[in-house]
Amino acid sequence: MIRFTDVSMQYGDGNEALRKINLYIEQGAMVYVTGRSGAGKSSLLRLIALIERHKRGQIIVNGQNLERVTGRRIPLFRRNIGFMFQDHRLLYDRTVFDNIALPLVIAGHRYQEIRKRVHAALDKVSLLNKEKVSPIALSGGEQQRVGIARAVVHRPALILADEPTGNLDPALSWDIMKLFEQFNQVGVTVLIASHDLDMIKKMNKSIITLREGKLLTHIGLTINE
Amino acid sequence: MNKRTTSQNNGLNLKRVFKVWLMQHAQACIYSIGQIFKSPVNSLLTTAVVGISLALPSGFYLLLDNCQRVAAGWDNSTQISLFLKLNIDEERALSLADEIRLFEGIASVDYISRDVALEEYRQKSGFGDAISALQENPLPSILLIHPRIRSLSSQDSEKLMQQLRALPEVDTAQFDRQWIQRLFAIIDIVQHVVIILSILLAIAVLLIVGNTIRLAIYNRRTEIEVNKLFGATEAFIQRPFLYSGLFHGIGGGLIAWCLLSLSLLMLKAPVLRLAELYSSDFSLHGLSYTGLLLLIATGASLGLVGSWVSVQRHIKAIEPN
Ligand SMILES: Nc1ncnc2c1ncn2[C@@H]1O[C@H](COP(=O)(O)OP(=O)(O)OP(=O)(O)O)[C@@H](O)[C@H]1O
Ligand SMILES: [Mg+2]
Numbered sequence: 001m002i003r004f005t006d007v008s009m010q011y012g013d014g015n016e017a018l019r020k021i022n023l024y025i026e027q028g029a030m031v032y033v034t035g036r037s038g039a040g041k042s043s044l045l046r047l048i049a050l051i052e053r054h055k056r057g058q059i060i061v062n063g064q065n066l067e068r069v070t071g072r073r074i075p076l077f078r079r080n081i082g083f084m085f086q087d088h089r090l091l092y093d094r095t096v097f098d099n100i101a102l103p104l105v106i107a108g109h110r111y112q113e114i115r116k117r118v119h120a121a122l123d124k125v126s127l128l129n130k131e132k133v134s135p136i137a138l139s140g141g142e143q144q145r146v147g148i149a150r151a152v153v154h155r156p157a158l159i160l161a162d163e164p165t166g167n168l169d170p171a172l173s174w175d176i177m178k179l180f181e182q183f184n185q186v187g188v189t190v191l192i193a194s195h196d197l198d199m200i201k202k203m204n205k206s207i208i209t210l211r212e213g214k215l216l217t218h219i220g221l222t223i224n225e
Numbered sequence: 226m227n228k229r230t231t232s233q234n235n236g237l238n239l240k241r242v243f244k245v246w247l248m249q250h251a252q253a254c255i256y257s258i259g260q261i262f263k264s265p266v267n268s269l270l271t272t273a274v275v276g277i278s279l280a281l282p283s284g285f286y287l288l289l290d291n292c293q294r295v296a297a298g299w300d301n302s303t304q305i306s307l308f309l310k311l312n313i314d315e316e317r318a319l320s321l322a323d324e325i326r327l328f329e330g331i332a333s334v335d336y337i338s339r340d341v342a343l344e345e346y347r348q349k350s351g352f353g354d355a356i357s358a359l360q361e362n363p364l365p366s367i368l369l370i371h372p373r374i375r376s377l378s379s380q381d382s383e384k385l386m387q388q389l390r391a392l393p394e395v396d397t398a399q400f401d402r403q404w405i406q407r408l409f410a411i412i413d414i415v416q417h418v419v420i421i422l423s424i425l426l427a428i429a430v431l432l433i434v435g436n437t438i439r440l441a442i443y444n445r446r447t448e449i450e451v452n453k454l455f456g457a458t459e460a461f462i463q464r465p466f467l468y469s470g471l472f473h474g475i476g477g478g479l480i481a482w483c484l485l486s487l488s489l490l491m492l493k494a495p496v497l498r499l500a501e502l503y504s505s506d507f508s509l510h511g512l513s514y515t516g517l518l519l520l521i522a523t524g525a526s527l528g529l530v531g532s533w534v535s536v537q538r539h540i541k542a543i544e545p546n
């Protein structure tokens with residue numbers, strides 16, 4: 001599903017965020033990316049989502065070489081991915097329903113189809129009764145769940161979640177991780193960046209550890225240079 | 226762009242692709258109307274400025290149009306009186322008239338014989354008796370020349386006058402209404418001023434609409450980012466802003482039309498009074514339906530171009546992070 005070969009990336013200011021990363025994540029896997037603050041977790045997800053571009057090396061996602069995904073191919077590529085952010089990035093000027101419907105509207109689905117799928121997603125995150133309110137009227141955990149519903153509503157092959165449980169209490173975080181696990185069980189590849197090591201260990205999934213832009217462990221294996 | 230998207234997805238047929246395209250246009254259209262009503266004051270202000278900017282040159286244009294209609298009536302009454310020397314007989318005068326008809330810029334030439342001239346003068350002047358007392362007819366025969374004044378520049382007409390004066394049979398030549406030529410020259414200048422004004426105001430409309438759209442884009446950058454993140458094409462993101470520019474332009478066209486109609490209504494009575502004083506049946510010519518359509522089309526295209534420029538410049542700069 002995802003293969004990194006000797007991938008390095010730099011931000012505009014010359015800050016090298018990732019160095020010679022080699023990793024492989026197979027289809028249908030659920031993998032955590034962890035590491036200290038500034039280790040490069042977000043940068044790794046951004047590369048996969050084409051928010052940033054890598055300098056050297058090769059990235060293959062879903063059989064596509066990311067170097068060749070440029071210009072007008074980027075939107076099509078992204079339609080196969082579901083995103084989730086720590087800061088929700090919900091749109092507060094519209095209802096929960098409309099927020100979740102966004103990826104479907106973009107893909108040009110018809111209203112009946114959209115309603116069916118949004119309701120199914122809302123049902124999954126147990127927010128059916130909130131579809132008509134603005135996300136601003138929801139608690140942090142509820143907003144996070146709306147974000148998850150939006151990330152899965154278009155049935156992407158890959159979900160990228162950056163600190164999806166950022167500042168939620170442990171019980172809520174656990175619920176949300178379980179939700180991701182459910183989607184993973186129906187075949188979606190899930191990649192979650194998180195520094196909540198305790199919970200990650202409890203989830204008992206593959207872990208990728210980064211330190212200062214380098215790969216420390218890969219799916220349980222320690223990398224030695 | 227969309228076509229490729231959908232057909233690549235599933236190899237769907239063209240009809241379905243077209244349907245999606247149409248549906249997304251409808252969505253963008255409705256959405257942008259919603260956005261306009263979400264900030265009605267801002268939208269109204271922009272539309273009003275567009276309207277006034279369109280109304281000003283159109284108003285000037287109408288004014289000019291009406292002036293030209295009035296002046297066109299005067300045009301026919303413009304004439305050159307060619308007083309012939311007293312020793313020119315009727316035969317010579319008529320052949321001279323024929324010659325002059327061949328000159329450039331001449332519409333018609335009328336011959337007034339000495340006797341006719343005297344008769345007219347007798348009737349009009351009220352000096353009938355005094356004239357009857359004269360032994361000999363003191364009046365020369367006259368050629369009345371109607372030049373095609375509009376096709377004549379003032380230089381041309383000066384040349385024509387010189388040409389006429391140089392004729393050996395001619396005693397004096399009098400241009401009756403030189404002022405109308407001056408009027409046409411002034412109208413010509415004002416016409417150019419209106420063109421320049423129109424261009425400047427068109428640029429102003431572009432800037433105003435562009436700025437409004439720029440602000441709208443700025444206010445919705447989060448939305449644009451999220452849209453891009455979930456795979457929206459540039460076309461998808463641009464569409465509502467383009468529709469918004471289009472609607473501001475159309476609205477501006479309608480407002481301009483209202484302003485013009487209102488102004489014409491207010492001018493109607495005084496113009497009628499003036500026309501009565503001149504015992505003329507002149508009335509103001511308003512905007513035709515073609516004019517209205519033209520106004521709306523101009524507004525629409527300016528709005529579209531203004532928003533397009535803004536969209537090109539500002540949406541590309543917004544990338545998700
Ligand atoms: N937009 C940016 N411009 C320049 N440097 C950046 C940018 N974003 C991140 N960095 C740098 O890249 C490195 C990796 O950052 P990244 O955000 O990937 O870390 P992270 O593991 O996600 O950290 P955190 O847990 O705090 O979110 C850091 O040194 C950071 O300073
Ligand atoms: Mg991060």
